[in-house]
Amino acid sequence: MELLLQQVLAGLATGGIYACMALAVVMIYQAIDHLNFAQGEMAMFSTFIAWQLIQWGLPYWVAFAITVVVSFVAGILIDRVLFRPIQNAPILSQVVAFIALFSILNSSAGQIWDFTIKSFPTPFGHTSLFGSTLIDTHEAGMIGVTLGMLGLLYLFFRRTRLGLAMRAAAANPESARLVGIRVGWMTALGWGMAAAIGAVAGMLIAPVVFLEPNMMLGVLLYGFAGAVLGGMTSPGGAVAGGFAVGVIENVAGTFIPYFGRELKLTIALILIVAVLMVRPSGIFGRQAVTRV
């Protein structure tokens, strides 16, 4: 029993990483209605900017704030320069454009900051928590920040006019345009916010996985899995899904005998697919209703 609790705790710690990324994934999904494959690389690039600023001697929180702002602006720029011209192209073509962006960001980060592993500071420290080595203060802090971002997003979308406008633009672009919402700018704002959330996620994840150009690939995949498991239409669901993926992975790896450890990723994914069989739109997602 104690082993189970410990594994769940460790799972929550890694799940925090996935939850962070899942939130960014869902954010962009709300804005452009499908997945941005370059999301992880955008976050990685932002984290490198923060690292560079810290290297230049700026205090952590100043670098943090500058990075979030820069990422926000960069996200809007990517929307205007890259996504705008192919807005009406087939979805698969857009996906390939994101793959291109992925390749560009990954390669140029490698060129600017090279591929050696760098350590990234954390404001929370690395002392252990609850007397166990499975979760430390940084991981707890990361979970706290993720939940805090989730709360802020909830308030933004439910309680502000701008949030309402963004929801309208995503739900029904034509009607939204008719009531005077600038749908194009709402999409750009969605890109900016997704990039900013991704930057925060990257800066929180970097102390755990270490900073290098390929650090986000695995994380994005798990974040994607978490977001899909929770339901792409629900930010809260995505965060819950992210934690669930971490816990499933850890518990399956420990408790399934014989091949559990070697195939824990496979098992986690099979479990997720099994859940999707029962709930095809994710656990917390809404079934999309279309007019025939």
Add this chain to the structure above:
Amino acid sequence: MTAPSDEVAAKEGVARTPAPARVGRSAIVRGDRGRRLAILAAVIAALLIPIFARGFLTFQLTQVMVYALAILGLNLLTGFNGQFSLGHSAFYGIGAYTTAIMMSRWDIPYFWTLPAAGGVCFAVGFLFGLPALRLQGLYLALATFALAIAMPQILKFQPLESFTGGVQGLVIDKPDPPFGLPIDADQWLYYFTLAVLLVMFAGAANLVRSRTGRAIMAIRDNPIAAAAMGINTALYKTLTFGVSALYTGVAGALGAIVVQFVAPDSFNFLLSISFLVGLVIGGVGSIPGCLVGGLFVLFVPNIAESVSTGLAGVIYGVILLLVIFVMPAGTAGFARILFARLLRSPKPEGRSR
């Protein structure tokens, strides 16, 4: 005839093409003949290439054909049936490993391994198509993606090592040309791959044109209407999954023979991404487009690498972006627009023929 009325006729002709009635018929026959001539020319050119090209280019072009076949498999599923897949690297890997195990463990001649690889992949694809029935869009993408992630891990899995060779993979021998033909092994593989490619492309073209093919496309365009017209959507969707996996599996088998080596990590999901890029660049739902996709997937990364090793990814990404910006619907879509423009422009001397 005067020029203005000619223009009207041309416009009407264009407007009528969607309904292949009396008027459009001769045009269709002419188009068909043009297509046949183009295919014939392409085949003759393909037959001549190894005689004049360097050995390495022949080898590369063999790989292009392998990729084109794999992309065709993905195209049957995504382009014609509307089901998204990130898992085709797994089918490619299963095909490659089936061939490698049969050749290196059981000494079975290479040409017998192709039907076996196709059969195994058809079965796996069909079975995987069953749960996929309930999923759509991104959720289907995740499920197929799980398959792509799982495959290298299963191939590395310890208890299976006596079959799969574990992390080391398997090495197979390059087949010699039969009947004492005066060509080297690379050239023979080229012709062998070309023959398989032609058969399978012809098969796909026929499938797409048949009653079954129309059912497959009807499901893509409007599943509810298709079901209402009596199409067994579940059956056709799973069958398409199976056939798609079969094509990609045969490509994997050929790929293994050509490269003479299989290892778990060469069948990771990045290979699926390559197939997806090739599919989009060639044209979703276009059979000849798959060849363009194969060319792109093999050559463009090499070109990017040769321009600058450090910035290869940036150059590759920029090329990819430019292609998407210029041709949002892929090469096939671009060609279609180009032809439509050419036909619409008034050309009196061409018309009076």
